[in-house]
Amino acid sequence: MKINLNAGFGTAETSLEKSASARSHAAATHGVSETAAVAQEPSLNSLSAAVLAAPEIRQQRVEALQGQLASRTYQVSSSQIASSLLDAIRVNH
DSSP states (O other): OOOOTTTTTTTSOOHHHHHHHHHHHHHHHHTOOHHHHHHHHHHHHHHHHHHHHSOSSOHHHHHHHHHHHHTTOOOOOHHHHHHHHHHHHHHHO
16 A cells, blocks of 8 residues: 655645635626726725724713613613523524
8 A cells, every 4th residue: 555645745726826716716706807806905905904993892882871871761672682582592502
């Protein structure tokens, strides 16, 4: 029995080849030219950077809810409570 320790070695795509292949596939799937797909990459990069830079906590919303809780005006419908309880049960089981 012969074991090839180099199986698959030297045949793997480089990251550039994979990226180009992915762009070609995405362009063909969505009906755009590969050039248009490449042109959109910078805007996607800037969009992802903007999303990552955004705060995870919406401070205005937190302050509004804190105000409602403090003034005892925060209301939640019984159906919202029931729905949340059922969702929690489904997730945990």
